[in-house]
Amino acid sequence: MKPSLPSGTRDFSPLEVRKRQYIINIIRHTFEQFGYEPLETPAMENLDTLMGKYGDEGDKLIFKILNNGLDNPDKRTKAVEAFDQVLSGKNTKGITERALRYDLTIPFARYVVMNQGKLTFPFKRYQIQPVWRADRPQKGRYREFYQCDADAIGTTSLLNEAELVQIYDRAYASMGVKVRILVNNRKILAGIAEVCGMSDQFTDFTVAIDKLDKIGLDGVSAELTAKGIGEAALQTIQSFLQFEGDNQSVLALLNEKLANSEIGQKGIAEVQTLFNYLNSVSLNNPLQIDITLARGLNYYTGCIFEVKTDEVKIGSLGGGGRYDDLTGTFGLKGLSGVGVSFGLDRIYDVLEELQLFPIGADSMVKALFINFGGDLEQYAFKTLQAFRAKNIPAEIYPDAAKIKKQMDYANNKQIPFVVFCGETEIASGRVSVKNMETGEQHDVSIEEAMLLIG
């Protein structure tokens, strides 16, 4: 059979894995610097845990796992009934009761509720694991991809928001990517919707204005009109969308226009507090208020974030925000959380395009011991142990193949040194070390060889 991969999934070559680990290490390190602790949850969850948490669209994109034992003759009637239900669009435990993790936030909420007695709040965790979505794959979109999330739960303090902004700032600075960190607040959006008389269609409203940079002012206006917005309200929104100015003047404008919106005022105050906290720290990247920023997930209730770069044409490199009642659906009310996510795959693409990876195709292995077979093989194998004892990564070619083939192997793996232990070397108790880049070869003692290579 011809081997193939399910669409939307990828293999990662040794070089790709090393590059991905480079990114992950920076993100992990940054999270840990701010007191976030690692958490891992299973690849699969009970379907109940996930359904209904991501909206109707999201539910459709959850990968469901078929139950085992459906072919059991005793359960045939039940299975057929259940399948009929599935065909009419209903999920039923008779066919599937487990699903692949769709994101890391809901499993995190589930974990918090299950372990509430053991956890110390505020609980700050980070999680770097793959998630799966039954989406149509396309550029920059996969069916299996990694999320790198950090969330703090059980604290309403805006200090968390401030630190999460710092986390973004430091992580991207460490990678050498210039970004803009965009901030908005769902309460401000609610306030705008309120003064425009669109509170009842809040979701439509946010979805439309979120597309500003994609479809332009006319496109947004058309979409809002289609949703039944009034002429006066449309003009109000347009005046917001067209406004340009620094953060403080945006806040001033909002303050004025949303003077009569209680919720809008709350949102403005939150953003103002966030900025006040960040006044005392220096950021590498600009933090900008963007009132068109809406974020798709409807569970956000406070500040929301998005990270963008202007250096590469690509979607957002991360996002996040505050959700007041994430654990409520699992029966634990009143826990507020806030978190951010890094888009590993897109970051990879950006670093690749900007050539910002400090690691190349060079091997981890420093030396290849040529295998001459027989007793000579034994001697090379023994000598090799001394290198590893000194923490010098080295390997011996496992077969007594032609020298050319062994050298080719070293070249292909970009191993910088080749060590010869042949008759003459054994006799003198020394080895020959060849630098594969310059071609120079030296007859040295084993100690000298290790100094040279390590």
Next chain:
RNA sequence: GUACCCAUAGCUCAGCAGGUUAGAGCAUCAGAUUGUGGUUCUGAGGGCCGUGGGUUCGAACCCCAUUGGGUACCCCA
């Protein structure tokens, strides 16, 4: 869920308006070089041209279906 594009060697592709044994580069293997690589040269292996049907004297090429891949929209990271 909707729309469009693509499918030929392990990989990237070529294949003139349907016409004899379907080609190239890279990769692989062997030799020039029996303990010294990256360059070069020579040679070899490798394809029912995604699958099934149709049109035709004749199909990699045209038509239909099917499967797989890609891209855009919806949505999203």
